[in-house]
Amino acid sequence: MTGGAGFIGSHIVDEYLAQGHDVLVIDSLWEHGGGRRANVPDRVTFVPMDIRDKSIGRVFAEFRPEVVSHHAAQASVAISARDPGLDADVNVVGLLNVLENAVKVGARKVIFAGSGASFGTPEAFPITEGTPQRPSSPYGITKMVAEHYLRFYKEDHNLDFTSLRYGNVYGPRQDPNGEAGVIAIFIGRFLKREGVRIDWDGGQTRDYVYVKDIARCNVDALTRGSGECFVIGTGIKTSVNEIYAMLVDISGFEAPVSHAEKRPGDARDAQFDSTLAHTLMGWRPRTSLHDGMLETYEYFKKLVSP
Numbered sequence: 001m002t003g004g005a006g007f008i009g010s011h012i013v014d015e016y017l018a019q020g021h022d023v024l025v026i027d028s029l030w031e032h033g034g035g036r037r038a039n040v041p042d043r044v045t046f047v048p049m050d051i052r053d054k055s056i057g058r059v060f061a062e063f064r065p066e067v068v069s070h071h072a073a074q075a076s077v078a079i080s081a082r083d084p085g086l087d088a089d090v091n092v093v094g095l096l097n098v099l100e101n102a103v104k105v106g107a108r109k110v111i112f113a114g115s116g117a118s119f120g121t122p123e124a125f126p127i128t129e130g131t132p133q134r135p136s137s138p139y140g141i142t143k144m145v146a147e148h149y150l151r152f153y154k155e156d157h158n159l160d161f162t163s164l165r166y167g168n169v170y171g172p173r174q175d176p177n178g179e180a181g182v183i184a185i186f187i188g189r190f191l192k193r194e195g196v197r198i199d200w201d202g203g204q205t206r207d208y209v210y211v212k213d214i215a216r217c218n219v220d221a222l223t224r225g226s227g228e229c230f231v232i233g234t235g236i237k238t239s240v241n242e243i244y245a246m247l248v249d250i251s252g253f254e255a256p257v258s259h260a261e262k263r264p265g266d267a268r269d270a271q272f273d274s275t276l277a278h279t280l281m282g283w284r285p286r287t288s289l290h291d292g293m294l295e296t297y298e299y300f301k302k303l304v305s306p
C-alpha cells in the first residue's frame, strides 16, 4: 500500500486489516501531504520511503505483494499548477517505479487512486465513465496519464488494474488545514468557534463521498473491476451553503460567514454516476452526508477535547 499513512490510504489499510489481509505501507510522510505516522496501526510494517526511490525494489522483493494499492501522490491541484514538474515526477515517474517493481515481483493487480479532476469541467452531468477527460490542471493531467500507463502494463506485462476516480472524499483524518476539503476546513473552524469563508455565492456543488465507503470500494476492487476505470461518487450534488447549514445543525453553532470572490479555475458543479461500479463491483455508497459529517465532526471534536 503506497500512501497508507495518508487520509484515504489509512482508512483502506484499516479495512484491509479488518478483512484479514497482510499489509505493508510505503509512505514518505511528505510535508505538503496529509500523511501522519500515527495513522498507521502498529501491527502494520511501515516503510518511510519515497515512491521515486529505486530501493522500493528491495521492499517489494521482500514483501512480495499480491495486490498493490497505489494511493501515494502529489494530491494538491494548487501545487500541481505551481510546480507541474514536481507533480509529474511523483505522479508519473513515481507510479512507473511502483509498476515496474510490481511486475518484477509478479504482483497480480494494482488498485489506483484516480480522480474526478481528470475530467476538468465537463459539458454535461452527471459524470460517467463515458464523459471525455479534459483535465484542467497538471494534477488532473497526471491522474489521467497514469491510467494510460496502467492499460499499457496490463496489456504488455499482464499486470491487472482497477482505477477509482474519486469525487470529493471527506471524513476523519482529513487535514483541516489543507486545500482538499471544505468539510474538514469548516469543521476545524466550527470547533474553534471561528468564522468561515464562503467563496463565490456558495451555490457551487460537489459530490461528497465518505472515506469509509471509499475504503469498502477498495476491498471490492481487490477481486473485481479488472481493467476498468470507475467514477466513484454518490450521485448527489451538495452546495457549500448546504454544508454550512448542516454543520450549524450538527454543532449548534452559527459560525459567522465572510464572502470572497470565486477562486480562479473553480468549477461550478460536480456529480458522479457510479452505476458501473455497482454493476461490475457491487459497490454503492452507504453513508448519508449527514451521518458522515456527524461522524467526522465527532472525530475532530475528540481530537480537540479528548
Ligand SMILES: NC(=O)c1ccc[n+]([C@@H]2O[C@H](COP(=O)([O-])OP(=O)(O)OC[C@H]3O[C@@H](n4cnc5c(N)ncnc54)[C@H](O)[C@@H]3O)[C@@H](O)[C@H]2O)c1
Residues within 6 Å of the ligand: 002, 003, 004, 005, 006, 007, 008, 009, 026, 027, 028, 029, 030, 031, 032, 033, 034, 035, 036, 049, 050, 051, 052, 070, 071, 072, 073, 074, 075, 090, 094, 113, 114, 115, 116, 165, 166, 167, 168, 169, 170, 180
Ligand atoms: N481527497 C480526495 O478527495 C481525493 C479525490 C480524488 C483522488 N484522490 C487521490 O487519493 C489519494 C490519497 O489522497 P488523500 O486525500 O488521502 O491525500 P493524502 O495527502 O492524505 O495522502 C497521500 C499520501 O501520499 C504520501 N506521499 C506523497 N508523496 C509521496 C512520495 N513521493 N512518496 C511516498 N509517499 C508520498 C503522503 O505522505 C500521504 O500520506 C491520492 O492519490 C489522491 O490524488 C483524493
